[in-house]
Amino acid sequence: MTAVLEKPTQKLAPKEPRQWKGAAVFVAVAVVALVVMPLVLEPFRLGLLAKYLCYAIVALGIGLAWGQGGMLTLGQGVFFGLGGYAMGMYLKLNDAGGDLPDFMVWSGVEELPALWAPFGNPVFALAMVVVVPLVVAVALGTLVFRQRVRGAYFAILTQALAAALVILLIGQQGLTGGTNGLTNFFDFFGNDVAAESTQRGLYLTVAIVLGVLYLGAWQLVRSRFGRLLLAVRDGEDRVRFLGYNPATVKTITFAISAVMAGIAGALFVPVVGIISPALLGVVPSLELVVAVAVGGRFALAGAVLGAVVMGYAKTYFSEELPDAWLYLQGALFILVMTLAPKGIVGVAAALRDRVRKEASA
């Protein structure tokens, strides 16, 4: 293969000069999300928004790994699912109250599997939401990045992992609920999960978690580590020659994005009321990457924006024009990749620059 050097995709600004503006926008968005939305939206729509915000948390991780670190991960659904199933297993056991969960009875399982037993403890289950994705991502990242397997190879491997996990989950009917996944939850830490107040509380929780993770990711990108990550993206070998180990930088970032996806999955379960293989396979994982690309992969805000916009678009079009949605999604994607590789954020920035130029001329 000829060595095609990828051009540095983004110029490094020495220091962001308009920091207060970013902070102001963040506060404004937070006020809208936390105060205005719960007042304006009816419960059903608020639930939808909560779902999109869960996806936005995954997208934030993708923005970090792909936009900042250049690792195109096509298997974030795996970590989303691991977090979701950990939460779902706890909720199932809690609802069953000492008996077997309903789907196990239906598939003829007579005794609680050993894998399930510890998930009856909420603290253990919540810990696993973070620990399992973390361990899987660190193990995969270490093995893969250490051998300098990168770029497209990495993308293909993560995609294969997503495909394998789905088949595994479907096959183990008695252990995982098979194609149906885990659903029919009633109680969420002492609250009726379907109640309006619970759902509003869940929405606020998701929004706050997203905000906190966003600030964390933003700090990370601004830190020395973030600079190193950008450097690894744009010139991995040069970074190695400078004495850093790119594999470590990439593994840490990949693990952070995996944990984000795991947390999102755990929040998704009580919000939507189901976790199933169809929600975490190759296609849902790719759809989130698409969303990040549409929003703008080089900015964390773009990733979040993209997930929410694409979530709304999907709901709207599959309600109004169910047959056209796949065409639209495909076409939108082709257009974004050809005409606006920096996504909505990139287009907005270009427009702003043009307006400025005209104003100064």
Next chain:
Amino acid sequence: MEGFLNQLPIGLSIGAVLLLIALGLTFTFGQMGVINMAHGEFIMAGAYTAFLLQDWAGRSAVLVALPVAFVVAGLMGLLLERAAIRHFYGRPLDTLLLTWGVSLVLQQLARDLFGAPNVQVLSPTWLQGAIGPMPYNRLFILVLAVGSVVAIWLYMSRSAQGRRMQAVMQNRQLAATSGINTGRVDQRTFFIGSGLAGIAGVALTLIGPVGPTLGTYYIVDAFLVVVAGGLGQLRGAVIAAAALGLLNSYAEFWTNASLAKVIVFAVIVAFLQFRPQGLFVLRSRALT
């Protein structure tokens, strides 16, 4: 022991199909740095070609369909290359997402044209029966794959066009300065690679039904063949495809279908620890 023997033709024929699919991927990836997710839809196009020809050719549709599917899928690939992909050379990750968009559109198109339910292509009567544990239809697929590989090998090593293709794959700039029209070579590679996917689609009609998402079942595994075999490597693809096909079917046989994919994945990650760039590597002094 009997079960063991019965898995052999299944594994080999799956490997043969994977090989036909992976050949196109490995050349387009190795030569142009393009990850073509729409490749799976060329498989589907090949399979539907056989389905359509059935009305006209009856039970021999499969034979008639082979050359037709090659041309149909090849032209689709050529169109995709000319219309979109050529603007993305050297940006594998972007082509991956772009072509995924194309693949969504093609799947929906197939759904609108042929309906969402699966359709059946009747295999020729002379392919019913078996020698020992090897059914004729799976043997036919095997022969088809071997024939295709020999044809590709002859093309690449004996013909002037094929040697130009190798030259571009090894060093694009040097090939261009030696007077090779690299754009033309890229188009040919894309045509042949996509055409092979069409042939794989026809082969798949012999062992299962045809549906709009036919390609998606094989594309991930075919990419794993590319990763394990090494970019643009004919030998690597052959060995990796056979190994993956057999590993898949035996892992299913010894454990169960749901664990098999996980085992295959683990084996490949383990394999990459020893050969991070696949079985065979094009030697070069480039760093990456």
